[in-house]
Amino acid sequence: MAKAKQTDKNNPQQGEQHADTGGLYIQLFSVHGLIRSHNLELGRDADTGGQTKYMIEFATALGERPEVRQVDLFTRRIEDDRVSDDYNQQIEPITDTARIVRLYCGGKKYKRKELLWPHMDEFIDKTLRFIRHHDLVPDLVHGHYADAGYVATELAGFLGVPLVFTGHSLGRNKIRVLQNSGLSFEEIDKQYNIEHRTAVEEEVLRKADLVIASTHHEVERGYELYDAHKTATYAVIPPGIDVDKFYPYYYDEDDAYELDERLMQARHKMKQEIGRFLNDPDKPLILAISRPDRRKNISGLVTAYGEDKELQSIANLAVFAGVRKDINQMDDNEREVLTDMLLLMDKYDLYGRFALPKQHDPDTDIPALYRLAAASRGVFVNPALVENFGITIIEASSVGLPVVTTDHGGPREIIENCGSGILVNTEHTQEISDALTRVLVDQETWREFSNNGINGVREHYAWEAHAETYMQRIESVLDKDQAALVDERWRTTIGRQLAKVERLVFSDVDYTLFGDEGGLEPFTTALNERASEIGFGVVTGRSLESISAVLAEQNLPAPEIIVSSAGSEIYYGQDLLPDHGYAQHISYRWKPDAIKEALAPLDFLELQEDDHQRRFKISYYLEEDADALAKVHQTLSDAKLRYSTLFTHRQVTDGQFLDILPHRASKGKALKYLSYKWSIPAKQIAVAGTSESDEEMLRGSFRGIVVNNHDGRLSALEGKKWVYFSEAPYAKGVLEGLRHYDFL
Secondary structure (H helix, E strand, O other): OOOOOOOOOOOHHHHHHHHOOOOEEEEEEOOOOOOOOOOOOOOOOOOOOHHHHHHHHHHHHHHOOOOEEEEEEEEEOOOOOOOOHHHHOOEEEOOOOEEEEEEOOOOOOOOOHHHOHHHHHHHHHHHHHHHHHHOOOOOEEEEEHHHHHHHHHHHHHHHOOOEEEEOOOOHHHHHHHHHHOOOOHHHHHHHHOHHHHHHHHHHHHHHOOEEEEOOHHHHHHOHHHOHHHHHOOEEEOOOOEOOOOOOOHHHHHOOOOOOOHHHHHHHHHHHHHHHOOEOOOOOOEEEEEOOOOHHHOHHHHHHHHHOOHHHHHHOEEEEEOOOOOOHHHOOHHHHHHHHHHHHHHHHOOOOEOEEOOOOOOOOOHHHHHHHHHHHOOOEEEEOOOOOOOOHHHHHHHHHOOOEEEEOOOOHHHHHHHHOOEEEEOOOOHHHHHHHHHHHHHOHHHHHHHHHHHHHHHHHHOEHHHHHHHHHHHHHHHHOOOHHHHHOOOOOOOHHHHHOOOOEEEEEOOEOOOEOOHHHHHHHHHHHHHOOOOEEEEEEOOOOHHHHHHHHHOOOOOOOOEEEEHHHOEEEEOOOOEEOHHHHHHHOOOOOHHHHHHHHOOOOOEEEOOHHHOEOOEEEEEEOOOOOHHHHHHHHHHHOOOOOEEEEEEEOOOOEEEEEEEOOOOOHHHHHHHHHHHOOOOHHHEEEEEOOHHHHHHHOOOOEEEEOOOOOHHHHHHOOOOOEEEOOOOHHHHHHHHHHHOOOO
């Protein structure tokens, strides 16, 4: 565990907004995969690779910085018999200053990342609840990978804080590689939801204050595939490794060094595990460690080894392709890769020369494997077709194990910095086998690569250096004042305000607030005097454009929240930041085209003009028909469509109107959603209305206010608990109701 730090409150890097807290509070986001602080299950599946290890070590390194008070790594909480109970722990300490925070989204079962996209807004909502409950507004949010990039972007928009993004792997790169392997775009999109992912990456790149990349190649050949590439600001900061864990191989044989007993036991265990596959286990070892993914090109390595009899006579081959129990229970991609390896083993008759173990502990066994291979005068090989960075190359180099690696992407810069091996075109199996043979046969070359790797990693790839560079690069981002941040219009401080207020007041507008000019001034004064305690919102059947025009004409407090279009849309602040979470929530089973088609034969319905139609609201004029609503319900029920309706009769125009909404949408349901999202209990939310379209929200568990000039149809609510009928009309009546509930 790291020791608690003494922070310097006068440190200029901390800035005014966090000086009184004694240091920076940073929120990191890595939503998918299985992340815990110990015994990482690297290679368990495609989502539990090097990124999870990176996140734990990155959070730890940041937390050890003197200018940082706390780092929270947010990820998904999982309750699933198929995985460890560790992933169901809501808050898990990593060190004294870094911890994992887990939040449910998309149910409790473990799912691959491509299935989580519809649930990212749920993760955002629960993060906002966490922020309010713990009174922890971050100084900076940092999203890792596309899904967490979306989460961090939305939170930066709500909280008015800087946004940092690390892509780790990019969708457009993945498309290019998979298409080169023969897959069509349609097949790729079906498997990986790639079109949505790349659209998100484009948006995050456009908004991020800083993009962290591991290599210059990643910037020049990865991010440059995106339209937002030219306007993004990049910092190239290679990730680090724990050099105390990946120590030089010769320490194992030197009595002068005190070694971790677990690591020594792991070395013995791995030697036995590999040896049971081999006829001559004392030969040098060619070692490969990767996830069973086609892009890792493990079959290319096995083919290179299988086609070279001389290489087989020189060295054994060991491939650690994740952790598995039963190949048949793995994902299609992983199962196919492992099956191909077994078929190649049989094709080239590699029995006794090729080890393919099923189990290993990434925390202790992987470092032991590198040192075991180095002690045998072996070589590490990374045959990937595409490699964004290549952390395994650094790990192998750190222990003194020479490497043969793909010349694509990050490995070029690693080899340039460390001089620990040979770059090859891994699409050509002969190049792989020739390079392996050269390193294994030429002992002078082996020693040079080994020594270079040990020294180079300690110079270029230690976590302490990574964290220091990171803090230097985010300094300019943190120095932006909040006015400059929110001036970008997609960012607001509304989340900070709503995280602090104790109560919310919502009112309809037409014939509720407006109608008596003398009543608005005292209402406005009362809310302005308590702006730090009470949030104000309007709830209306009008469209956003219509209500915005009306509000601009009135001397009202600027509403923090606008619920418009009969409860089908929610917006925040003066810049009208849309609530994407609510839109995602109500989109469930919403089929507007099918609804229009089903209702088309009903001659008493006429679609209103286009400017009255919204994404989640279909508006009709309704002619007089005693059974009209019953016929609408019957028609839509027969079509097995999910919906809710809002009927309005306007006495002023003597017109009847019908709105069809998603079954999860209404004024009252929108307010319930806001109550949950911002963690403000219903009893601390007052709602005011005057017409029958307000009845549903007034009947709820909020504190209802019906003003004196109300529609006669609301009289049915008299005597209901938590519905107050004011003696005064319009805004005066709303103010009277607030005083009745002691809101002021």
